[in-house]
Amino acid sequence: MPANLSPAFLAARDRLNRSKTDEERLDALQEMLATIPKHKGTEKMQADIRRRIAKLKEKAEQQRRSGKGGAVGYHVPREGAAQVALVGVPNAGKSSLLAALTRATPDIAPYPLTTVRPQPGMMEFEDIQIQLVDLPPITRDYTEGWVYGLIRLADTVALCVDLGSPGWQRETEEAIALLAAHHTLLTKGASRQVDWRVVERQTVALGLKADLGRDRIPAFLAWADGRYPAAVASTATGEGLEEVRVLIFRHSGVVRVYTKKPGHPPDLSKPYTIREGATVLNVVEQIHKDFVSRLRYVRLWGSGRFEGQHAPQDHVVQDKDIVEIHLS
Numbered sequence: 001m002p003a004n005l006s007p008a009f010l011a012a013r014d015r016l017n018r019s020k021t022d023e024e025r026l027d028a029l030q031e032m033l034a035t036i037p038k039h040k041g042t043e044k045m046q047a048d049i050r051r052r053i054a055k056l057k058e059k060a061e062q063q064r065r066s067g068k069g070g071a072v073g074y075h076v077p078r079e080g081a082a083q084v085a086l087v088g089v090p091n092a093g094k095s096s097l098l099a100a101l102t103r104a105t106p107d108i109a110p111y112p113l114t115t116v117r118p119q120p121g122m123m124e125f126e127d128i129q130i131q132l133v134d135l136p137p138i139t140r141d142y143t144e145g146w147v148y149g150l151i152r153l154a155d156t157v158a159l160c161v162d163l164g165s166p167g168w169q170r171e172t173e174e175a176i177a178l179l180a181a182h183h184t185l186l187t188k189g190a191s192r193q194v195d196w197r198v199v200e201r202q203t204v205a206l207g208l209k210a211d212l213g214r215d216r217i218p219a220f221l222a223w224a225d226g227r228y229p230a231a232v233a234s235t236a237t238g239e240g241l242e243e244v245r246v247l248i249f250r251h252s253g254v255v256r257v258y259t260k261k262p263g264h265p266p267d268l269s270k271p272y273t274i275r276e277g278a279t280v281l282n283v284v285e286q287i288h289k290d291f292v293s294r295l296r297y298v299r300l301w302g303s304g305r306f307e308g309q310h311a312p313q314d315h316v317v318q319d320k321d322i323v324e325i326h327l328s
Ligand SMILES: Nc1nc2c(ncn2[C@@H]2O[C@H](COP(=O)(O)OP(=O)(O)O)[C@@H](O)[C@H]2O)c(=O)[nH]1
Pocket: 088, 089, 090, 091, 092, 093, 094, 095, 096, 097, 107, 108, 109, 110, 111, 112, 113, 114, 115, 137, 208, 209, 210, 211, 212, 233, 234, 235, 236, 237
């Protein structure tokens, strides 16, 4: 048994074993492939998972051609520091937001269900990039299983709320309830696998089309207060877009760490991104596996109080910390 299988991988494998339909199986296998540690010891397992995915897709494709249904899901390869799913009801402004924050050019239209495939785009935030994934809307009748599957795989959910709609609150609550019915709970805390079936996804609430619903902004912020961190924006006027960028990064589940060589200034050209909650030792491990066994100590700048002191290996790093690694 290869070492270092993550809890997310084990949960996905557990889910595979309990799957009853090919769609569930495909979803679980894709999650396994996304979460399996990529190293030599898992190569055979990776190949096996890929083979099983290919087989299921082929079967679904055959069924589709013969008119038996069996929809194939989509998979969005993860790029950048984190993957954030744009989630919401029809017409909330998700595709417009993707177009405003990235170079992607999604279809945008004043009628619902314009977005039928996942559309990724890279959002720049200072010196890193975060992948946003525009998705078809969450509705009771039309949302295919793969949409929920992609949301489960994302690091963070950006819950898009249409402030131009008088019914924004009821519509948004319904989307949240539909996600919960698909075992995906939106939370303000860190994303995690709760059990073999249920996941919690760190969520930010975005009040969009602010220009069409100015008088609804206070109620929206009150609704989000204590529940999800929130921001308000309009792609029509450009207001709030920078706040949205910052909010998404702050809740993406990653922080940046820079390195420096003794006697040299920090290398600010190359941020390392690591999951929020990671320790000094995790950082060293990520920079180079071999460094761990040779590690003598780490000097740290940042974390609100370090100015080059030795940092304990279990110290949790914060965004923009600088580490100086001393090896034997
Ligand atoms: N006035 C205004 N209209 C917007 C804004 N964002 C999106 N829209 C319009 O709302 C409609 C739906 O937008 P779209 O991005 O396709 O929503 P989606 O279904 O959530 O992807 C389109 O007609 C957009 O032009 C905004 O900030 N202000």
